[in-house]
Amino acid sequence: MNKRLDINLGARSYPIFIGPGLLREPDLLxxxxRGKQVMVVSNTTVAPLYLEPLRAGLVGLQVAERILPDGEIYKERNTWHGIFDALLAERYARDCTLIALGGGVVGDITGFAAACYQRGVAFIQVPTTLLAQVDSSVGGKTGINHPAGKNMIGAFHQPVAVIADTDTLSTLPERELAAGLAEVVKYGLIRDPAFFNWLEAHADALQNRDAAALIEAIERSCQNKADVVEADERELGQRALLNLGHTFGHAIEAGLGYGDWLHGEAVAAGMVMAAELSRQLGWLDAAAVPRIRSLLERFGLPVAPPPGLGSERMLELMAVDKKVQAGALRLVLLKGIGSALVTGDVSAEQIIASIDASRKTF
Amino acid sequence: MNKRLDINLGARSYPIFIGPGLLREPDLLxxxxRGKQVMVVSNTTVAPLYLEPLRAGLVGLQVAERILPDGEIYKERNTWHGIFDALLAERYARDCTLIALGGGVVGDITGFAAACYQRGVAFIQVPTTLLAQVDSSVGGKTGINHPAGKNMIGAFHQPVAVIADTDTLSTLPERELAAGLAEVVKYGLIRDPAFFNWLEAHADALQNRDAAALIEAIERSCQNKADVVEADERELGQRALLNLGHTFGHAIEAGLGYGDWLHGEAVAAGMVMAAELSRQLGWLDAAAVPRIRSLLERFGLPVAPPPGLGSERMLELMAVDKKVQAGALRLVLLKGIGSALVTGDVSAEQIIASIDASRKTF
Structure with missing residues (x-):
């Protein structure tokens, strides 16, 4: 049942292993x-569940552990510097290895610490959430937040391997599973219509955490992301398509204060708004929007912004987000299910109309 | 009189311009x-002297300035994060450009901020010390210090251009000029015997800050460093040869507390000890050591550790430094003037004997 996927980035290539029980296979890790010094970075939620089996694979090495508090608010400079303090207290050398055991926050902080410790050391990702398994596993984006913006400080740093043990998904809260599925749906929407069809056919299996369905969903998501990243490692072109729903979504997260909605939940609602806007522009046929909405709803995901967040305010937040990120307000929209494009040619009125439309139930 | 040197690193290639008055040539910069937003990072010593002419080259752009306090002790996390705070306060986008105007500290911090701001933005080096012009201009090493060790947090990030205006050397204190010349001598010693001969012939001209001599010394140093870096960008092999004298030198700096001796001064004494050790091992003929010592002395550089720092203590500090850096104690030694090698095959007794020998005057 296990899968292996190779990410081809020249000297920075690495494998992703996907399957049940992989954490208990020391020969895999x-x-x-690299070297004889390992630091496992995890958090207070994940460590009690999965640190022990991971440790069994590291016998004979110098192993340090760094357990972070759980939550996106800790993805910041002090938590990050704490990793360097610990590495230097143990005199870890340049040939050490960092292992990230946890979700996206742990992976992003640990990867960024690995990117900068002595100008770059090896790191292994062991993602334990569906979102991290489908999203953070591929792409090499690492970083921390700044009070003025998410992921504003970071680096591109590829792992030497990713081990996605699907057994870890059994302990994942319902909402986090759904948030991961939102990103899975995204891959179908932006470039893989067959995968979108497959997701419609296997929505119940995924919802019920069927192992085979989860493995296939993870593999196909990673493969799609890999195709994009291999063509555009530094995000100069088509990699932007991975941001479908994200500009709308970030506005929801910022409007509510980060931590209220999960990132994947905000992206789900954002994708519906992007689909609405695409329909209004005549790029997406009318039947596609309810299809997208319906699949997301089957996963228990929100498909509109929270009622308390007005559409004008959303637009304002989208503009701020984009101003900091790259200059002009450019959106990823759909030309069909399985086909996306980036455009800057959308008016404020059109954006507001699409937000309003997402709020209507049909 | 101006020179242009191209550093060939594939997609990360860039030019180094060397000559008098370059800061006053806006068309060069x-x-x-990149983009329309520029932040110039400098320090309280350099900014009053050279910020104004640089600014004249940036008319029509959004220009922010970040003036750091002067000194190696400010090459640390808070100064570094202050750059992000300023960039985000001004909402600088991913296509902005950072310009480092100053010596090695300004260059290292600014380059590292550019490496990590939104996962990497463009930066231009405008080095104003001889050390920065011959050393930091090539190699892409950026970073900050940690209380437990120098340059422990950093990244490889190449500039898009380096502008080395030799007029800025006219305001450089005597000791700093000499410290830069120590690194210049290093290039002759590790790989360029003809350059070493040239330095012996032009020591007085360099000492007197003759413009043509300085330009040639900078160009040949940068070319030598470029040859090494182009072959080994990530410091996996021969790039280690650039550390001639540095393990001894770091021990002096650590033993005295950083800031007492300049880095280049410590490296000068370190190179004499490395030469002594090479002679003792039979790799370097006896006449070479006084030749090296004499050239360094003509530049007013120290050629032995300070009397208060015992040889046993030096050895201890060298071992600590190396443990954190890379594991075993490996030293760069000389097979001749213009030829170096790395070896781990040296005993504690031999190292102490070489330190002791450097203290004797002849």
């Missing part, structure tokens, strides 16, 4: 450990 | 500015 060991060949990717 | 402008083509390398």
């Amino acid at each position: 060991r060949p990717y450990v | 402008r083509p390398y500015v």
Whole structure:
């Protein structure tokens, strides 16, 4: 049932292993450990569940552990510097290896610490959430938040291996599973119509955490992301398509204060708004929007912004987000299910109309 | 009199311009500015002297300035984060450009901020010390210090251009000029015997800040460093040769507390100890050591550790430094003037004997 996917980035290529029980296979992890000094970074939620089996794969090495508090608010400079303090207290050398055991926050902070410790050391991702398995596993984006914006400080740093043990998804809260599925749906929408059809056919299996369905969903998501990233490692072109729903979504997260909605929940609602806007522009046929909405709803995901967040305010937040990120307000929209494009040619009125439309139930 | 040197690193290639008055040539700088937002980072010593002419080259752009306090002790996390705070306060986008105007500290911090701001933005080096012009201009090493060790947090991030205006050397204190010359001598010692001979012939001209001599010394140093870096960008092999004298030198700096001796001064004494050790091992003929010592002395550089720092203590500090840096104690030694090698095969007794020997005057 196990899958192996190779991400081809020249000298920075690495494998992703996907399957049940992988954390309990020490022979899988060991060949990717560089040097004799390992630091496992995890958080207070994940460590009690999965640190022990991981540790069994590291016998004979110098192993340090760094357990972070759980939550996006800790993805910031002090938590990050704490990793360097710990590495230097133990005199870790340049040939050490960092292992990130946890979700996206742990992966982003640990990867960024690995990127900068002595100008770059090896790191292994062991993602334990569906979102991290489908999203953070591929792309090499690492970083921390700044009070003025998410992921504003970071680096591109590829892992030497990713081990996605699907057994870890059994302990994942319902909402987090759904948030991961939102990103899975995104891959179908932006470039893989067959995968979108497959998701419609296997929505119940995924919802019920069927192992085979989850493995296939993760593999196909990673493969789609890999195709995009291999063509555009530094996000100069088509990699922007991965941001479908994200500009709308970030506005929801910022409007509510980060931490109220999960990122994947905001992206789900954002994708519906992007689909609405695409329909209004005549790029997406009318039947596609309810299809997208319906699949997301089957996963228990929100498909509109919260009622308390007005459409004008959303637009304002979208403009701020984009101003900091790249200059002009450019959106990822759909030409069909499985086909996306980036455009800057959308008016404020059109954006507001699409937000309003997402609020209507049919 | 101006020189242009191209550093060939594939997609990360860039030019180094060397010559008098370059800061006052706006047409030189402008083509390398990406986007419309520029932040000049400098310090309280350099900014009053050279910020004004630089600013004249940036008319029509959004220009922010960040003036850091002067000194190696400010090469640390808070100063570094202050740059992000300022960039985000001004909502600088991913296509902005950072310009480092100053010596090695300004260059290292600014380059590292550019490496991490929104996962990497463009930066231009305008080095105003001889050390920065010959050393920081090539190699892409950026970073900050940690209380537990120098340059422990950083990244490889290449500039888009380096502008080395030799007029800025006219305001450089005597000791700093000499410290830069120590690194210049290093290039002759590790790989360029003809350059070493040239330095012996032009020591007085350099000491007197003769413009043509300085330009040639900078160009040949940068070319030598470029040859090494182009072959080994990530410091996996021969790039280690650039550390001639540095393990001894770091021990002096650490033993005295950083800031007492300049880095280049410590490296000068370190190179004499490395030469002594090479002679003791039979790799370097006896006449070479006084030749090296004499050239360094003509520049007013120290050629032995300070009397208060015992040889046993030096050895201890060298071992600590190396433990954190890379594991075993490996030293760069000389096989001749213009030829170096890395070896781990040296005993504690031999190292102490070489330190002791450097203290004797002849």
